[in-house]
Amino acid sequence: MKTIANIFASSLGKKYIMAVTGFGLFLFVIGHLAGNLQVFLGPEAINRYGAFLQSNPELLWPARIGLLLMLGLHIWSAAKVSLENRAARPEGYAAYEPVGSTYASRTMLVSGSIIFVFVVYHLLHYTAQVQYLNLTGRDFRVFVDLKDRHDIFKTLVVGFSNGWVSGFYILGMALLCLHLSHGASSMFQSLGWRNDVYRPMMENLARVVALLIFLGYSSIPAAILFGYGREVLR
Amino acid sequence: MNLTLKVWRQKNPRAAGGFETYEAKGVTPEMSFLEMLDVVNEELIAGGRDPIAFDSDCREGICGMCSLVINGIPHGGQPGTTTCELHLRHFHDGQTITVEPWRAKAFPVVRDLITNRSAFDRIIQAGGFVSVNTGGTPDGNAIPVPKTTADRAMDAAACIGCGACVAVCKNASAMLFVAAKVSHLNLLPQGKAEKDRRALNMVKQMDHEGFGNCTVTGSCEAVCPKEISLSFIAKMNRDYGVATLKGQ
Numbered sequence: 001m002k003t004i005a006n007i008f009a010s011s012l013g014k015k016y017i018m019a020v021t022g023f024g025l026f027l028f029v030i031g032h033l034a035g036n037l038q039v040f041l042g043p044e045a046i047n048r049y050g051a052f053l054q055s056n057p058e059l060l061w062p063a064r065i066g067l068l069l070m071l072g073l074h075i076w077s078a079a080k081v082s083l084e085n086r087a088a089r090p091e092g093y094a095a096y097e098p099v100g101s102t103y104a105s106r107t108m109l110v111s112g113s114i115i116f117v118f119v120v121y122h123l124l125h126y127t128a129q130v131q132y133l134n135l136t137g138r139d140f141r142v143f144v145d146l147k148d149r150h151d152i153f154k155t156l157v158v159g160f161s162n163g164w165v166s167g168f169y170i171l172g173m174a175l176l177c178l179h180l181s182h183g184a185s186s187m188f189q190s191l192g193w194r195n196d197v198y199r200p201m202m203e204n205l206a207r208v209v210a211l212l213i214f215l216g217y218s219s220i221p222a223a224i225l226f227g228y229g230r231e232v233l234r
Numbered sequence: 235m236n237l238t239l240k241v242w243r244q245k246n247p248r249a250a251g252g253f254e255t256y257e258a259k260g261v262t263p264e265m266s267f268l269e270m271l272d273v274v275n276e277e278l279i280a281g282g283r284d285p286i287a288f289d290s291d292c293r294e295g296i297c298g299m300c301s302l303v304i305n306g307i308p309h310g311g312q313p314g315t316t317t318c319e320l321h322l323r324h325f326h327d328g329q330t331i332t333v334e335p336w337r338a339k340a341f342p343v344v345r346d347l348i349t350n351r352s353a354f355d356r357i358i359q360a361g362g363f364v365s366v367n368t369g370g371t372p373d374g375n376a377i378p379v380p381k382t383t384a385d386r387a388m389d390a391a392a393c394i395g396c397g398a399c400v401a402v403c404k405n406a407s408a409m410l411f412v413a414a415k416v417s418h419l420n421l422l423p424q425g426k427a428e429k430d431r432r433a434l435n436m437v438k439q440m441d442h443e444g445f446g447n448c449t450v451t452g453s454c455e456a457v458c459p460k461e462i463s464l465s466f467i468a469k470m471n472r473d474y475g476v477a478t479l480k481g482q
Contacts, residue, residue: 003481011407011447012437012474081447085405088339088446094240094253095306095332098404100456106404108449186450189464192472196465 011084012190014077019187021074026184028067029176033216040223043153043232047145050152075116082109104182111179118172126159135162156220157229166221177214181207235261235327239274241286242334244343247350251343253332256286263323267310268293268300270322287346293318295459298394301401302347303334308398308457316396316459336397338406340443353443354395354411360439361432362415364424377423390418392460399454399462405446410454412440413470414462420473430477437474 007013035053038045053060098106124130129140138158143151160166185206188194194202223229237258244251256278261270268290275285291299300317304310310320325331333347341349379387393414400408416433419425425432448467455464 003478006478010437010474010478011409011441011445012471013478015447015471016475081449085407085446085449088406088444089337090339091337093303093306093334093337094242095303095334097306097311098451099307099311099402099453101404101451101453105449105451182450189450189468190448190471192468192470192475194465194468196463199465 011081014081015190017073018077018081019190021070021077022183022187024070025067025074026180026187029180029213033213036220037216039153039156039220039229043145043151043229046152046156047147047149051149054150071116071119075112078109078112102182104178105186108179108182111175114175115172115179118168118175121168122172125165126155129155134159135165151232153229154232157224157232160221160224161230161233163225166225169221170218173214173217176217177210180210180213184209235263235322235325237261237270237322237325237328238330240330240332241347243286243346244335245345247342247344251346261322263321265322266293266318267302267304267320267322268318287344287348289348290318295319296394298396301336301349301396301398303332303336303401305332308336308401309396309459311457314459314461316394336401338397338400338445340406340408340445341397341400349397351395351397353445354397354408356443357408357412357436357439358395358415361428361435362419364419365428379423383421387418387421390414390421390462390466393418393458393462394460396459398457398459400445402453402457403446403448404451404453405449407448407454408440408443408445409448409467409470410458410462410464412436413466416470416473417466420469429473430480430482433470433473433477434482437470 007016035049036046038049104111121133124133126140131137131139131141134140136158140155140159143154143158145151145154160169183206185194185199185202188198188202239256239258240253241256242251243254256274258270258274261273265273268288271286271288278285289299289301291297293300295316295318298316301308302310302317304317304320309315309317310324312320312324335341335343335347336349336351338349340353341351344350391414393411395411397408397411399410400406403409416436419432420429450464450467452464455462
């Protein structure tokens with residue numbers, strides 16, 4: 001018990017929490033992308049995948065609760081660390097140059113906050129399917145395919161045919177890319193799994209993976225905006 | 235060459251400070267930044283005014299006393315250089331230079347550009363040592379230390395404790411300093427016996443002093459006059475994590 005209390009109280013412990021939860025969320029981001037890209041295999045693949053995920057609430061809900069817990073701890077540690085950091089320098093500099101640091105590393109709090117807003121919107125948009133938030137005037141809940149499954153393909157095509165919504169999704173993914181270009185390598189540093197040999201590789205790999213994640217996710221709204229899947233609207 | 239200086243002046247820790255402008259006239263490019271301040275101070279003293287208070291000691295880049303944030307960068311931004319070794323040839327004639335003290339809650343301003351860095355001493359006292367019991371003198375070669383290990387420990391031990399890492403960090407974090415001190419002793423066989431306790435106690439003291447947290451921006455290693463690697467922070471994180479998981 002004392003060990004756990006120490007982890008939550010100490011500076012390094014909070015970074016462990018941020019890194020571990022960040023790693024969990026990072027894996028989810030990759031898994032979610034792999035699942036979503038099935039939209040390019042056509043309505044059958046993505047609708048079958050959606051029905052499969054929804055078919056087992058005993059697994060779905062623990063996964064959802066686990067993700068929420070990780071998100072909560074990630075945000076809690078970020079808030080706590082940021083408040084302490086602010087308090088550590090009550091009087092700032094007249095001239096200040098952040099030498100040697102990347103833009104991404106200095107703006108983790110901002111990129112993270114906007115990503116959080118995006119996640120909330122995304123959940124209300126496609127998971128809770130709140131009609132007045134999708135800006136298309138259509139009710140996604142009534143979209144059903146020929147096999148009586150929720151028609152995710154049609155939901156995506158209708159949802160992303162709105163330029164504002166697609167734009168916001170692409171913006172959210174750009175910020176996720178920025179966030180991960182630092183975070184995906186920094187989490188190994190926080191956990192002590194990095195040294196001078198692996199560091200350049202990890203830093204470059206993080207940037208490549210972040211960019212691939214951005215391209216992968218953004219390709220869905222972008223493709224739909226350019227006309228992919230329009231035939232289901234007819 | 236002539237320079238214009240905007241210098242932070244503050245009478246004492248409680249007084250409100252502010253910038254004052256001074257002219258450094260007829261200084262030469264071969265002078266160090268501190269020698270230039272000496273020239274300015276001589277003029278101030280001759281004019282019956284208070285000289286600018288700043289820290290310095292060895293003036294050859296090994297003691298860690300000199301500080302100064304020069305145009306927004308601790309030690310002035312030349313790689314691997316302390317303020318005392320920063321020469322005026324890196325500035326141009328007529329340039330305006332802003333000079334500020336280290337800014338951190340844990341480093342309160344004593345006067346003008348001098349800050350109290352005792353927090354670092356207290357962190358060292360918490361674990362930055364090897365307990366040596368009295369007895370016969372051990373044989374010099376009795377404990378084998380591989381060359382690569384000795385080199386790495388030396389890389390960490392090169393830290394002079396100036397505090398530039400804290401000054402430049404956007405979070406005023408002391409992680410690079412503490413990491414260097416923890417790693418230096420934890421790498422060597424003589425320090426291994428107290429490895430866990432050292433990591434835990436030094437980090438605890440660091441937190442207690444009110445330094446910020448690491449967000450891995452890497453600014454610290456960019457300004458470190460001894461070019462201590464950010465990877466030592468990863469090593470400290472590892473040592474602290476192992477010690478924590480052992481439940482110590």
